[in-house]
Amino acid sequence: MAPVDGGTPVHAEIDDAAVQLRVLHRSEGLDHLRFRDGHGFRLTACPERPSRRRRPATSGGPPRTARSGLMLHLVRHADAGSRGAWVGDDFERPLDDHGSMQAEAIAVTLAGRPVRRILSSPYVRCVATVAPLGQILGLPVEASDELAEGSYAEALELLGSLAAAEGDSVLCSHGDVIPGVLWVLARHGLEIGDRGRCKKGSIWELEVVDGRIVAATYRHPRTFGAA
Secondary structure (H helix, E strand, O other): OOOOOOOOOOEEEEEEOEEEEEEEOOOOOOEEEEEEEOOEEEEOOOOOOOOOEEEEEEEEEOOOOOOOOOEEEEEEEOOOOOOOOOOOHHOOOOOOOOHHHHHHHHHHHOOOEEEEEEOOOOOOHHHHEEEHHHHOOOOOOOEHHHHHOOOHHHHHHHHHHOOOOEEEEEEEOOOOOOHHHHHHHHHEOOOOOOOOOOOOEEEEEEEEEOEEEEEEEEHHHHHOOOO
């Protein structure tokens, strides 16, 4: 089966169910995927699902520390009222009072990690969610279009580059992007039992060892005082 026009957006190496992302080039959408030559997956016209061994993921609680890897912290923006009730450009919708409290709790939770970069969707509610963490750590919040609504293919590309970096990264995004990223990782070898969960103010911890995403842990806001 020939690749769909646009080529191969993501390459994944499956090594004992660990997923490594290496972007070759971008394409439109990630709905039709299959394995090729036993080494990765490509966009094709046939959504076949590969057979694979799985590594169980954990659910809730603090990130695991048994491995000497780094973490990619996927944060869904905190509460920001109702989209329907907001008058004006949704891009500018701010956090509400509860969301501001959640942002402070997120900052306290992640401040002890070796975070090197904080990236965020440019939407105001996302930037505001991780701004307190940036203030504590003395790091800028980098606005990234790759984390904006509707950009989960681009978010995968960003994850691929950060998985090879030194130190943790915090990425704040939206309720469509984060589940989309998790869906792709789960489809291609990573066991993520709670991938449908993405409450506002929650954190998904992706553990990376040797450039590979090897585990995912969902942290509900109530587990760190942000419910």
